Amino acid sequence: MNGILIIDKPQDYTSFDVVAVVRGCVRERKAGHTGTLDPMATGVLPVLLGSATKAQSLLPDTDKEYEAAFRLGITTDTLDITGRVLTQTVPHCTEAQIEAFLPQFQGDILQKPPMYSAVFKNGVRLYELARKGIEAEREARPVHIEALNLLHFDETTQSGSLQVVCSKGTYIRSLCDDLGKLLGCGCVMTGLRRVKACGYSIADAVPLSEIRRLAQEGTEAFLPLIRPVESVFEVFPSVCVSEKQAQRFKNGASLMLSRLRTLSEVSYETLYRVYAPDGTFLGIGEPSAETQEMRMKKLFAGA
Numbered sequence: 518m519n520g521i522l523i524i525d526k527p528q529d530y531t532s533f534d535v536v537a538v539v540r541g542c543v544r545e546r547k548a549g550h551t552g553t554l555d556p557m558a559t560g561v562l563p564v565l566l567g568s569a570t571k572a573q574s575l576l577p578d579t580d581k582e583y584e585a586a587f588r589l590g591i592t593t594d595t596l597d598i599t600g601r602v603l604t605q606t607v608p609h610c611t612e613a614q615i616e617a618f619l620p621q622f623q624g625d626i627l628q629k630p631p632m633y634s635a636v637f638k639n640g641v642r643l644y645e646l647a648r649k650g651i652e653a654e655r656e657a658r659p660v661h662i663e664a665l666n667l668l669h670f671d672e673t674t675q676s677g678s679l680q681v682v683c684s685k686g687t688y689i690r691s692l693c694d695d696l697g698k699l700l701g702c703g704c705v706m707t708g709l710r711r712v713k714a715c716g717y718s719i720a721d722a723v724p725l726s727e728i729r730r731l732a733q734e735g736t737e738a739f740l741p742l743i744r745p746v747e748s749v750f751e752v753f754p755s756v757c758v759s760e761k762q763a764q765r766f767k768n769g770a771s772l773m774l775s776r777l778r779t780l781s782e783v784s785y786e787t788l789y790r791v792y793a794p795d796g797t798f799l800g801i802g803e804p805s806a807e808t809q810e811m812r813m814k815k816l817f818a819g820a
Contacts, residue, residue, distance in 0.1 A: 518545045518736065519567035520743035525722035526554050526562040526711075538725060539564045542732035543739050551576055551715050551749070552685070557599055560711030561722050568817055569746040575788065575801055575815055577752045579716055580663055582682045586708035587693045589675040589700065595633040596690035597706040608702035612670045615677070618699045619665050627657035628691050660687040676707065715749055746817055747790055747798040755790040756780045756802065756811070763793040766800065767818055771810035788814060 522543070526535050532553045540548040549570045551563040560583075565572060590608040593600030630636045633644045636655070643655070661684040670677030681689055690706045697704025712719040723742055731738040757779045762772050774783055789802045789811065800816040 518543050518739065518743065519569055520745055521569050521749060522564045522566060522728070522739070522742055523717045523721045523723060523744065524562045524564055524728065525719065525724045526559055527725050528559050529556050530725070531556050532562060535562055535725060536564055539566075539728060542728050544736055549573055552581075554711060555597075555709065557597060558709040558711060560709075561714040561717055561719055562711075563715050563717055563749065565746075566743070569749075571815055571817065572746055572749055576715060576749065578685055579752060580661075580682050580684060580713075581687075581711060582680070582713035583689055584668065584678055584680055584710045584712055585689045585693065585706055586678045587676065587696070587704050588707050589697060589702050589704050591705045592694065592697065592703035593705050596631045596688075596694045597709075600633070600705075604703055606702050608675050608700070609672075610675060610700055610702060611672060612667065612677075614700065615670060615696070616667050618696060619667065621699070622692060622695070623662050623665050625659060625661050628660050628688060628695075629655050629657045631688055631691050631694075658686065660684050662687065662692075665692075678708075682713075716751055745798065750788075750790050750801065753788050753790050753801070754784065755792060757792045757794065758799075760794055763797075763799060766791055766802070766813050767816060769813050769816070771805075771808070771812040772802070774804060774809050774811055777811065793818070 522539060524535055524539065532550045536548050536550050543566060545566045547567050547570050549565045551565065551573065554562055589610055590606045591602060592604045593602055630643065636643045662681065664680065664682035666680040668678040668680050681692065689709055693704045693706040756777055758766060758772065758777060766772060774780065783804050785804050785806045789804065791799045791802045793799055797818055799818040801814040802811040803814040804811050
């Protein structure tokens with residue numbers, strides 16, 4: 518079975534747990550996901566099946582959107598509510614105070630990854646060091662936060678939620694912790710839901726429980742839910758080639774850009790979706806300004 522299943526990941530499952538369940542339910546040996554979600558997080562997790570697993574190395578670097586719950590007055594070693602409490606205070610922050618600090622996190626910023634993360638340090642995962650009580654130096658990394666909005670805040674409980682639209686590699690836990698530092702009272706993330714990833718929204722996602730239920734009806738029950746692999750590449754422009762060009766592309770040969778009649782203007786800063794005359798998705802092409810050719814970057818047709 519080839520294509521993409523958009524799963525609404527349940528809490529307390531790792532991303533690999535979800536892939537394992539889907540693999541068994543749809544009876545497809547080749548399966549993978551497009552981006553890790555922490556066990557406590559829920560929401561959009563695209564699962565690649567069959568030949569669609571080849572798309573993983575070419576995924577467009579699209580923004581992700583989250584809804585993150587937080588509580589002021591607490592800090593933990595994991596930066597979320599599941600960790601060991603380090604400090605605890607009784608804050609009296611207002612909604613206006615929080616909103617005043619949010620603009621400092623928008624745009625291009627540097628963010629230090631948390632110790633409890635899968636980032637490598639000298640060949641060892643940071644979380645492995647953290648579990649041994651070792652605090653390692655971490656370099657701040659550039660991330661981009663497109664939007665950051667306070668969805669609600671309860672001044673009585675000192676808890677609320679944020680909408681975050683951000684680039685790949687952004688740690689929402691760290692964002693909450695940094696906000697707590699600016700407020701001077703500490704802050705932990707108490708919940709996280711990814712509502713958009715890889716161009717798919719939570720409205721596209723199917724609960725894992727539904728996948729288990731459909732498995733009892735047979736693999737054909739999944740067909741209406743499987744999205745074609747090209748759907749993950751919709752941000753790339755498309756080009757339709759002739760029958761002869763399609764055959765050359767499938768054989769791995771480059772195509773002269775000047776002979777691609779449906780390509781009126783070429784952008785060398787992006788990849789292209791390449792289609793046969795009958796609408797069959799062939800694969801991903803990469804234009805070269807130097808050779809003036811479209812070379813085959815990844816083939817999906819017939820895979």
